[in-house]
Amino acid sequence: MKKIKRFSVGCLCLITLGVAYAQPAQVGASQTKQQSSLPIGMPAVEPAAMALLQTMSNTLGPAKTLQFDTIVQSDYPSIDGIQVVYTTAARVAMQRPNKFDVLVSGNGPSHEILYNGKKIFAHVPDRNIVAESDCPDTIDSAAAFAYEKAGLFFPGDDLILSNPFEHLTRGLTDAFVVGKTKLIGGVETNIVVLAGNNLQGQLWIGVKDNLPYMATWSYLGDKSRPRTTLTYKNWKLNAPIPASTFDASRFAQALVTEFSHPEAPIK
DSSP: OEEOOOOOOHHHHHHTGGGGGGGGGGOOSSSOOOOOOOOTTOOSBOHHHHHHHHHHHHHHTTOSEEEEEEEEEEEEEOTTSOEEEEEEEEEEEEETTTEEEEEEEESSOOEEEEEOSSEEEEEETTTTEEEEEEOOSSHHHHHHHHHHHHOOOOTTTTTTSSOHHHHHHTTOOEEEEEEEEEEETTEEEEEEEEEOSSEEEEEEEETTTOOEEEEEEEETTSTTOOEEEEEEEEEEESOOOOGGGGOGGGGTTSEEEOOOOTTSOOO
């Protein structure tokens, strides 16, 4: 692979803006919580809501492999302030303890994020460029490393962590169940509302299989209040994944660059 100068993968992050389903872990502690007007005796965080989140986490966390598809719709203002919906699709494959591959397409350039247990890669096939970096040797640490080093995240990144419950409930101020529906992919789901100081959202969790089928998040810490909706389908747990899925040799002919964070100053 040929080397080129450092290239920011910020374009990838912008395309996956709505992917920030992982963002509940980043609730800002500096903002003051809005006071709710709940009836006396009603808890802000319902045990039933927490139980559904825990059961979902207990289903996803121990799985040796996970495969699923997701559609992401990100509602974000354009230059003139008009809200525009950006749509991307992602196919996610994860194998514990230290491999994942994500193929992203839709609005913006298609790209692939691969972690093979030793290195993490971000490949843009249209330009045949791949950013690569050595990486910690677990999925949790690799996901954190990618975000801290390059601002890089992807649809469902929080779902492949070893403990999704801990991640989703960090900084939580409100949680409750609002009912059930069969309108999401024809699957009966429980609807759970979650909120922190900077973020509010909902999760639709399968009644029978305890898997997430949709999520929606509003980012209160951003004055433009962007909103993201993710739908999940084609779930496969503990199904074999071909070894070729995590083989980085397919990038052998790509121009190689380093990761840089999108907020880093341009040199």
